[in-house]
Amino acid sequence: MCLDRVARWFLLSWRPVLDCLQNRLFNRQFDHEKLNVYQASLEFITWATELIAKVESRAAVKDQLDRASTSIPLNIAEGNGKYSIRDRCRFLDFARGSALECAACLDVLVAKRLTPVEAVISGKAQLFEIVSMLMGLISSVSSRIGEEQAAYSSLADHEQEIGWCSIAECIQRTPARMRCLI
Numbered sequence: 001m002c003l004d005r006v007a008r009w010f011l012l013s014w015r016p017v018l019d020c021l022q023n024r025l026f027n028r029q030f031d032h033e034k035l036n037v038y039q040a041s042l043e044f045i046t047w048a049t050e051l052i053a054k055v056e057s058r059a060a061v062k063d064q065l066d067r068a069s070t071s072i073p074l075n076i077a078e079g080n081g082k083y084s085i086r087d088r089c090r091f092l093d094f095a096r097g098s099a100l101e102c103a104a105c106l107d108v109l110v111a112k113r114l115t116p117v118e119a120v121i122s123g124k125a126q127l128f129e130i131v132s133m134l135m136g137l138i139s140s141v142s143s144r145i146g147e148e149q150a151a152y153s154s155l156a157d158h159e160q161e162i163g164w165c166s167i168a169e170c171i172q173r174t175p176a177r178m179r180c181l182i
Contacts, residue, residue, distance in 0.1 A: 032073075032080040037133035041073040041095070044126045048102065051123065055114050065105035071098035072130065089142050096134040103127045 032038050048069040052062050072095050079091025106120040106127075 030077070032077040035076065035080065035137075037095075037130060037137060038073055038076045038080075040126065040130050040133065041069075041076060041099075044072065044102070044123065044130060045069050047123055047126060051109075051115065051119060054119070055109065057114055059109075059112065059114055061105050061108045061112070061114070065102060065109070068098045068101040068105060071095070072102070076134075085141055085144055089138050092134055092138045092141070096131055096138070099127050099130045099134065103131075 048065055052066055055062055075091045075095035075098060079088045079095065082088040082091060103124055106123055109115045110117050110120055
């Protein structure tokens with residue numbers, strides 16, 4: 001009896017601490033999991049898997065759709081983990097290419113009469129949203145690439161600073177960084 005009371009007291013008094021620890025351990029997310037485009041790509045995989053299961057014939061396009069749809073979130077995750085902006089954009093562009101490939105796979109399924117047009121409309125709408133989000137993300141990330149503002153001056157600006165002089169005097173007075181302009 002006494003042990004039950006101690007155990008109950010322990011659980012009740014430490015419950016907030018245990019809940020906090022549980023939330024920290026089990027509700028953690030990787031950065032890519034927080035992206036809306038990543039979540040949308042997972043929803044598309046679910047949709048595409050159901051469509052693939054409904055197609056009865058053995059067609060290579062089914063496997064291609066499966067691989068391309070899987071490639072979208074994998075490239076988003078890998079790209080989001082890159083520190084280099086160029087690498088990040090490159091992987092996001094791979095994900096965009098895979099989404100476009102999925103759209104082409106859906107067109108092929110319809111062209112081969114393996115599925116009706118109505119069956120792919122929802123998937124194409126999802127892919128359109130995914131591609132749009134990826135383009136926005138690529139644009140946002142790539143806008144961070146730039147050159148810091150540098151103070152450039154021309155030879156004429158330099159001549160005004162030192163006054164008119166001979167070429168030899170100019171070369172002597174010109175800082176090394178400016179000599180390539182003479």
